[in-house]
Amino acid sequence: MVIISDLYKESAQLYNLVSLTGLALYVFIMFFFSKHPSKIKWLTVAWGFALQFAFALIILRWSLGFHIFKWLSDRVANYMKFVQTGCLFLFGPNYSDHLFVMQVLPTVVFISATINIMFYLGIMQKLIVGIALTMKMLMNTTAPESVATAGNIFLGQTECLLLVKPLLKYMTKSEIHAVMSGGFATIAGGVLGAFILFGVPANHLISASVMSAPAALAISKLFYPETKKTKTSAEFAGNIKSQEKSLFEAASAGAKSGMSLVVSIGANLLVFISLLSVINSTLTWFGERVGSTKPITFQFVLSYLLWPFALTMGVKLEDCRKVGELMGIKTFINEFVAFQELGVLINNRKELNEHIAKNGTWSSERSVVISTYALCGFSNFGSIGVQLSLFMALIPSRKSMFAEVALRSMISGSVACFVTACIASDRILFLGLKNEINFLIF
Template identity: 45%
Template sequence: MGAPEEAPSELPAEYQRHQRVWLSGLAARSATVVQVTQSRTANNHRELSVVRGEYLEVLDDSKNWWKVVNVLGQVAHVPHTIVKTYAPVRDGDEGQQQHQQHPPEGRGGQALVVSNSKDTSRRPSGPVSGENCPNSNNRMSKEDPKGDGQINPGFQGDSFVPRDTVLPMTDIVDTRVVVGAEDRSSLGDGQTANGGPAGAEEGRPQRQQEEEEEEGDYGILTLLPFYPWLKKRVRAGTEGVNTGLWIKRLVLAVIAALYFCYFVAVLAIHTTAEEGRYWCDGDGLLIIITFLVLVGLFYFQILKPYFGRTIYKKVLKPIGILFEKAWRFRVLRLGVYVGLLLIVFLFLLVDAWHETHRLISLFGLFVLLFLGFIFSKAPRKVRWRHVAWGMGLQFLLGIIILRWPVGKAVFECAGDKVSAFLAFTDKGSGFVFGDLVTKQFVFAFKVLSVILFFSFCIQILYYWGVMQWVVIKLGWVLQVTVGTTACESVNAAANIFLGQTEAPLLIKPYLSLMTESELHAVMTGGFATIAGSVLAAYISFGVDPAHLLSASVMSAPAALAFSKLFYPETKVSRTGVKDIKIEKGEETNWLHAAMIGVTNAIPLVANIAANLIAFYAFIAFCNGVFDWTCTLAGAAEGTCSLESLFGWIFMPLAWVMGVDWAECEKVGELIGIKSIANEFLAYQRLSEMKKNGDLSKRAEIIATYALCGFSNLSSIGINLGGFSAMAPDRKADLAKVVVRAMIAGSAACFLTACVAGTLLSDDAYGGAAAAINGTQAAFT
């Protein structure tokens, strides 16, 4: 290799100044390198030596920390590594070619060149021939058919070495790295431009020089018979030690030890107490949290890194292949569907034998599905797998949340904890607004302040990556079960926590490629659910938090099911993606993320307040006009209103959802307010009805599920504006499907209410009433 070359202009400054960059897990970093070779070190580790190029991605399926080479030429130690390259394998310089032709005995392999640079002058000339490359199978790359070294920049993967394969072994030849002239003066004493020690001979591997210098470091110990073993152990333990990493591990170990002492002390104190253990509070909750943390550590630190691939190959993959082969038989699929349907029907028939009014909700569920099929965009194109699995998953979630004692207790406990957590907002808003919060109930100060605090906390979870992990896992479940695409599934999962315009940001790169059916499904998911920030405001009204949480979760599969029924897929999807990676934000730390969350919530709070003012005034105006016309016709003053009109129109819908006929007008009024104005006004009106005792517990719960969604006329403009900004080339298609998506979102909310009305027994109302009373007490 010759003298050091000038660094590319796009090389980040931090890579020119720092000696190492430490990463873990799946990671990728830009580095200017030329040559990638792999060798077996003295401690029997595979080792990478990187010399020049632009982009290298290292995938490590084991739990190992590893170093990535930067511009000072440090060697990357990567135990058990798989390397994915982004350009074809090419010949290096003459020294490399000679090394390839005469590999060391027992180590044969191929020196690789990894380069993605658009500057072809930096690339070694000429592709590797099929004779010299062991992985080429004597064929040229599809991305380089002419063999002239020009690479398709959009190509990912390498031509001759298959992706996700371990590279062949070879010696390290050089570790020279390009350093700009302006940065050579910043090199530390005792270093050359190639990162090696001062005085290192040109063209000699840095690793070889280090090994020669270490020969005399052990002094008299070299006379001991176990000197070779000792030398290997010392080198393995001290080579490339990251002090910061070990300090971090030491701090975590101290924290773990202190927590263990605290946990044992808590158990000892409460074990001697006479009162029983309550699992939703006190030491019972501490035991559950500790258990979940230990399970998570075991899974992510032991099971997945060391046994995950084996379990997948030996257990999960064979089961999946067997299931796919068996599922191809139409008779088997039909038998499974019919069998599951009969099981569900028999269960409901037996369970509701003494509460036949619950079967009306089941009847309403079939009525809504039938109407969706009748008014479908393409009834003959409906894929019933989407509908069956979507409704089946919703029904399963309903059984777990509403009927299974453990699941019901978990969601009720979660609802109580969320209520207690959000009640701390009063401490902050009370400090700012005083008696307007602590002694009076002023909506703008008492309720809207909750949104600020909740957004503050959610943004911190995003910075830590918690929300991304939850959304991806829930999206994977929906993708595997319902059968929708990854984009549709991830968006539906994100809508459980995010708003109708925030969730699509996760799949923004794919929006322009989506079919009309996929756009319809994405928009339906936004209409059928509510955001976590406004959910906090609804809880402050006194609405049962357990039912709000369960409604948000249950509506996700219902939205996908009804969307694919109401607007089935008639074209081939062009997204072609199986996995979606959600990147973290650009926040510098958790405090910065929290401040961004509060800042982003300010327009939301202002928008909610402005909409409430405008819509309340508009509804009052409409009531005045409507009452005036009725008075002219001879009706008594005050008997006609917009709310009563909505109640009459939506009475049949309220009845098929399972509401008693005497209360259908009240629930129909809530549905009308939610559909014409927004769910905020509807929940506030529901809160007033509950305080006045106008509704029974069953009607309250069904109304809670039916109102839990953004499906209203005002949201059409919000959705259309947000999606048009993200995919401006699809404005016409978005305008075509947005009204249908709003109707489908409303139907998904009503389906969730029907499932809740079918599964909720009369015995459950006491628990629901207790939860509501506890929530109201937390905010008073």
């Protein structure tokens, strides 16, 4: 009620409350299509949304809170940059020309070795127990889903899965679904720099990843509730021992495990993106046969199908088609392409020249902000291939279970991003950090 009152006082129109209606709509949709609606633990869902609102207030209304999270994110990003030394040695000075293959994938190997070392030293077990007990107290969630979701604030879906690797064989379908959803709902700290280079506001990228983490847990437990007794308690996690006999053996084993993941990730991405190209080419061919002057693609079709979702997030009606198109690009290609397109639109608005008339722009900065939050996640069909390859490479015996929950978890991750956009779209976004975000007001 405090937030609603605050929004109403700051707004000259009730349109700023549209996104709260969207929030209620997404909760209803997830409940309606829930796997086990009678098993939903509403206290867990409520605490997830409460934490999301709390993070929004801390990061977006409190300057110190924003800088604390930015500092933590910078520390993680800086550590991950050390992999560049190895990339430079292996691939030469122009390795960054092939960002994904020669920088993102080697980061997987580096983080895998780091996590294995931390397990050998006993650090990771203590971290799992600490976070798991805290989340257990607040949301009644289990050790692996709590740790993986918290880790997704700063790490990517690949690295966070390695955090709970020893627990995977014991996890229920609901726990697997929650871990996958957290990976789909957030982005990796390692790719923040690329998105910022596109012109996307850094502060909103950081706050989006933080806010979407508890939302992912809430939506996941709404969409796929737990029906079995978990075997992955915090005490169980604390008793896990490393199998390696020395620090160097732990590092080597982690690197070997990470390398198998890299091969699996690369192969699956190649197949998924190529198949999407085949589908788009086929649709375009049929479009040309019926006289269409514009290429017909999946993302073009989705721009019409998804514009109602953009509307419920508080986007002005005249921008809904464009936001829907970006959501389609993100879902059926990946977030890199979507953020690159968003950067072009932001730049168009800044320049205010003939390029705007040719390529289009936004009617308000509100659409830029909402798009940033809605796109800030790995929830796309290409990432389903990544997630499945990761899980299957680590625990091949449970591949059918992983495949069963993958699509539902991707939907959960997307909805978590949309819920975050609903919360962030209101005027609350501009009340506390006006000095930090003045560059957004074009």
